Amino acid sequence: AQSVTQPDIHITVSEGASLELRCNYSYGATPYLFWYVQSPGQGLQLLLKYFSGDTLVQGIKGFEAEFKRSQSSFNLRKPSVHWSDAAEYFCAVGPSETSGSRLTFGEGTQLTVNP
């Protein structure tokens, strides 16, 4: 069964600092991978996705993520964090022929941005 692990429950960074949020997945084949962001009181907004091809994918709001098959990772990065990036970030895997249409989410990483 597919699974996703986000090792960091909570991360605090200063505004302007770089950010990396970790995501590890367990999956039998080439996965479809996603990062979603949830601001307080809001729904899940898609930041970026990886289906195939270039392993470095660009998303909205200046985020990027790199797919590393050898490490089963799909870490999210941003070179300079803004205060408005404070939110909860979810990594997700799926859907696929084997897992069906469901997305499987990680536990989420809460990002706090200090001024």
Added chain:
Amino acid sequence: EPEVTQTPSHQVTQMGQEVILRCVPISNHLYFYWYRQILGQKVEFLVSFYNNEISEKSEIFDDQFSVERPDGSNFTLKIRSTKLEDSAMYFCASSVRRFNEQFFGPGTRLTVL
């Protein structure tokens, strides 16, 4: 930009009551989903729906739950007799095709007293 909408944003109900959560998926999308997030826990898949029938459901989606597309725009989740443990944020999502990215609505927070 088209988006998924959900109503109500917050629903409070008594244990044992029926609730219906409503969603309007993006208009050209063909696949519809419900997920839930119990406070402090992961987002969990409940059910997917295509061509007016359930295409997949999780073990959470028992006989208490049902989904329906009553007209050309709405997609509903019904919980027949709510329990305390049904308290959660319920998210609707839609996608153009089965293996495309899913776009989520803002959620309905259900509180069962």
